[in-house]
Amino acid sequence: MAAHPDQDFVSRVLAVVESIPPAHVMTYGDVAAAIGSRAARAVGQVMAYYGSDVPWWRVIRASGHPPIDHEAPALEHYRAESTPLVWPAAGAYRVDLRVARWRP
């Protein structure tokens, strides 16, 4: 439990993720940039711990791949939101960043 003021890195990251509309996604780097930082890895840490209450599946890697070990549940959300996907191989997929990338 992090006792913290409401302007720390974590709160800002969560605020940006919650602002991403359905059928759209942002990369970890984009989220970090949105709050004036380049700590893409720190964003991942925040999602891993606090992401349970935000649309974490809308935050993916720059390559279009969903978070490691979370591809399956993420896919369920993408299908429900009609997020544009591409299938370079059977059993594997990635988000079509060209269309789904959200730019505030």
Add this chain to the structure above:
DNA sequence: TGGGTGACTAAGT
């Protein structure tokens, strides 16, 4: 104060 860690990224093989 210093060092290790990770739901990352970009560039090179």
Add this chain to the structure above:
DNA sequence: CACTTAGCCACCC
């Protein structure tokens, strides 16, 4: 296109 290497940043011990 997939894997590897080095660089970066915020957080925890």
